[in-house]
Amino acid sequence: MKCLLLVDIQNGFCSGGNLAVPNGEDVVPVANRLIAEGGYDLVVASQDWHPADHGSFASQHPGSHPFEMGTLGGKAQMLWPDHCVQGTRDADFHPGLDVAAIGYVQRKGENRAVDSYSAFRDNDQAALTGLSDYLLERRVDVLDVCGLATDYCVKASALDAKAMMPGVTVRFIADASRGIDPAGVEAAIAEMSAAGVRIVTSADVTGAN
Template identity: 50%
Template sequence: MMISDRDVLLVIDVQNDFCTGGALAVPGGENVVPAINRIAQKFTNVALTQDWHPADHVSFAPNHRGRQPFQTIELDYGTQVLWPTHCVQGTSGAEFHGDLDVTRASLVVRKGFRRQIDSYSALFENDHKTPTGLLGYLRERELKTVFIAGLALDFCVRFSAEDARKAGFQVAVIEDACRGIDLDGSVAATHRSFRELGISIVSLEAFL
């Protein structure tokens, strides 16, 4: 696959808390790191996202008396999954995985730092209107195609891909450089959404 200077690799939330031993471990999460490192070498433009929550964040189950992780509540912006406390600002769990090569990144987008709203997408928070700043970066740099890898396929990768596609970019998800949580059929729902929106699925092999 030929990569141009109008393409960008968007690496989603490859952080310690989403890897084995972390507070919200995605099964096999750390296995995406070697693939992402190899792919990133092909790109002039690389951006990273980093979940960056305050300890009292509204999405954390322990902040709601009587609630358990993976239950849902209704907030102003819709249904919110309650998660174990994870990626708290300044903790080791919020740091990028130690083997992830971050040297090629020209941008790090921190998301989920507002206490009252969660943020899955790299472009907008979960109200679908509060921007993270990434959309402006993509447009200012006149980038055209967004390749996405990272964690987790069925949440932050999915929402990022959907928002980028709706914003007018070509979008390709590198599925074998992602891992999913699969909560109540969420991986299958992700694949359906990608088909409906015209989001491509590509493999690591295409870059080698």
């Protein structure tokens, strides 16, 4: 069973969004091509789905500003602009994404007390989303991961997939992903590769020249 995991391809992470990734919307046509031509048995998507008072928001820490380091639950935490608040346009999938092809949506980040980069578990690794069980029950043996942003949620999802689903081939599709910081993207790709995640392109998946 071959599965495509689309990570957080939401308005909030694209141009005009509250936490826009540079050129984030560029992943949409690549993702749609993968859906159409990648030979997937299953397409799933994660969706940041924060309460308005989520503890990772700088607005919840008086005197703090977005992109400063703060603390959450006693641990270091990057403080973000308010983004992907439940029920808002910012949290919606990008309108160009072929959402009709998505068979399952895994929402994350609903617990205000902990951030959730990964589609599989919270950052404290205590609470699981249930996505790994869902995929394993469907006998997924190849999982391709792409989306936004490479150096945060995509990396965390790929690493957790590798750690939580032994025996499953996990691949990161580089050109179907975008990151926040170029150096962070380079480091993320190196970390994923070192963990056994295969680094591929959409052409590798679809067989395009």
